[in-house]
Amino acid sequence: MTDRPSRDSYHMSTDDFRRHGYEVIDWVADYLDTVTDQPIMPSIEPGAIREMIPTTAPEQPEPFGNILGDLDRVVMPGITHWQSPGWFAYFPANTSPPSILGELVAAGLGVQGMLWSTSPAATEVEEAVADWLVDLLGLPPGWKTTGPGGGVIQMSASDSTHTALVVARERARGSADDMVVYASEQAHSSIEKGARVAGYGHVRLIPVDDRYAMRPDAFEEAVEADIAAGLTPVAVVSAIGTTATTAVDPVRTIGEIARFHGLWHHVDAAYAGTAMVCEEFRHFQDGLELVDSYTFNPHKWMFTNFDCSLFYVADRAPLIESLSILPPYLRNEASASGQVIDYRDWHVPLGRRFRALKLWFVLRSYGAEGIRHHVREHVALARSLADRITAHPMLEPVAPVPFGLVSFRHVGGNDPTRSLAGAINASGWAYVTPSTIDDMAFIRVSIGQTNTTAVEVDRLWNLIEEELSEVAGST
């Protein structure tokens, strides 16, 4: 095949790692410095990136310089810039310098945190930061790992919600075919997906009120109708901050109904959970003591890069009972002693990396004060934008603005609303999500990217005003 002598090792030496590591740090720093100038959405056709990649893997090792060069040549033309301060789409998926460095350390240590014994620090740092967040967010004290509950980092809110639905299903009696999960019509798609994946026979999407929050009377009626029909109501998911409009379901009332009928009550606060670092938002989570499980994502608004979804349970016993399988190769003294947490029993996957490290880095680098400062700044910017929208004769809000998301539309209806969204996105430097509720088109402006400030929000407003006056002038 080849007459070259085989090398002893194909590993990059530590010296080369150090050198290339500096280069990559510089590359990332340059990216963060210049992302503002990039068109947020790449303008490429499907398949364009693949065309630049050879169809087979290289047979011989390539110099690292080639690989780094291909980042610019092949990858960057196909990157959507979630880290641009002009990112107003979806919800933010923030990263930040301390988070990036925490991820780097975790990749370097390369430990598996599946059991306490497979790297005690991975488990104990995770316990510690999960417990920190109970206090920081004003969650029920019993949710600490030092109490009957506890928190664990999962990949995404979809995983956390799916886990909750599995535990609820295991706790209930009977066949999953007859079991029902409830959530509002405005609940995130992950609830319907999680219920389907967990094998539930039925998902009921409950009507909402004029603020897009679940109607508890309609929820209770649905439960009673299902019971009368011989079905088994098993779980309800409340949202604190829906995806479409950040509506807040009445957690306490839903919790009371859930308790009365013996349903598992899971709360999806994936985005808005971060806001609870500020006491002034905590009235939105009133009733958490009537909740069985809860999820929020530091990887959205807490400057911690994906993946980092916190999942809390009020009582860890049914969770562990549902998910624990103990083969011989995983047995060890520490686990048998019952003195430690083995996080593999807290989610579907067995393996897990040291994700707590980046969250620990972020919470310490920002301090509680820093997180609060930036959350308040984002919410204030959202409210000021909402005020300008309300005052504008051609625009109207479609929902309240409890957090950092502004949902609005053109008073002229769906077509001008969609045109306006298209015009904003065509600007290149700003990106919003066009969405619909029922058949009403609207525009979601999510203000929460790590580096978004008044500069970008003012610029967005100017763009909107210009666009509206141009359209008005041209008709």
Add this chain to the structure above:
Amino acid sequence: MTDRPSRDSYHMSTDDFRRHGYEVIDWVADYLDTVTDQPIMPSIEPGAIREMIPTTAPEQPEPFGNILGDLDRVVMPGITHWQSPGWFAYFPANTSPPSILGELVAAGLGVQGMLWSTSPAATEVEEAVADWLVDLLGLPPGWKTTGPGGGVIQMSASDSTHTALVVARERARGSADDMVVYASEQAHSSIEKGARVAGYGHVRLIPVDDRYAMRPDAFEEAVEADIAAGLTPVAVVSAIGTTATTAVDPVRTIGEIARFHGLWHHVDAAYAGTAMVCEEFRHFQDGLELVDSYTFNPHKWMFTNFDCSLFYVADRAPLIESLSILPPYLRNEASASGQVIDYRDWHVPLGRRFRALKLWFVLRSYGAEGIRHHVREHVALARSLADRITAHPMLEPVAPVPFGLVSFRHVGGNDPTRSLAGAINASGWAYVTPSTIDDMAFIRVSIGQTNTTAVEVDRLWNLIEEELSEVAGST
């Protein structure tokens, strides 16, 4: 509360990121250089790490120097050194310099790859490397994304297997309560866990032969008995390389039985899949054209840090049909055109980070030749150790050595076997997994850590020999 003026921003500046980034690169490089000298297992009591962490998050930002200092002070005393070349426990969970740098870039870019449109390069690089691996491992060509099938990166083999079982369940008729999943008695715990999570009523663990491979006759009998009992056989999981002893199930025969009875056939090659880069191992995967889904983990033996589990399907239609939910905020032109892959429909979570980048970095940095070289070296080391064990009067192998795992015991039975494992692990620099099959204790020596060479294997053998002669001398 405080009379200090609030800061404008609590973000670490890019200049500081650059400076601290170099420090962290140096920290990781120093770690990789010195990990050989660390005792692999930390000697700490449960709770010792937590005691060093304050019970509440800091109110004020902390300087990065404090955080980095606490890595050494707080974290390192609780780290189990999976990256030590003396790591012979479990299976490897390797990292490597190019992988660490790929993870760093992914954290810096911070893109969400849930849809093609949310970062086309994240999807297309993943398609490309998944397709590369089809050729590299000799998998069926139809498993490429350019064919009817396709590959996707999931977090772990547990997730991949769970996904396969969900798709199989959705494809089948009837109630999950009556559905049966089959795997061998030696199958990984993730199969039983995945089946439980997916709501299957029954898991049958099929007896194995004297090489710990599934007995296809026993599998077929079980299927027929279940059908006769009114149950619904739905899925079977074959292992190419079981966890206990890397036994290889007869994939072709199991596949024929599965086809005949209409079962979904999933293959768990989490560890051994990597070996298939070398043609001489591919006879172990004979029959893959009779397989519906397959998983292997580059984060085990392919020098790519966790998480990176490849999941392939022969036909992506039932996968996407089972997992697709399309809310308004996720609709977009590219998805509607059907021209692109939206990977959110290929697994339970919605969000996903750019994990393909590190795998791309690894495959290019090592080249196919480099991966083959190191796999062959590890397997050769395992065989040479197995030969020495076979030749030693006080030791005996308990299973064949098809890959890099050597399973053996002391001829004197369970007590001396456990003592020997304890003595090896007490050395500090080497770590093996004590395990059992039925009631037979044995020692697993997994040779595959990124930097393991003949030096460590010889040192391990000397340690074993010394220990045996000491024990012999003292009795």
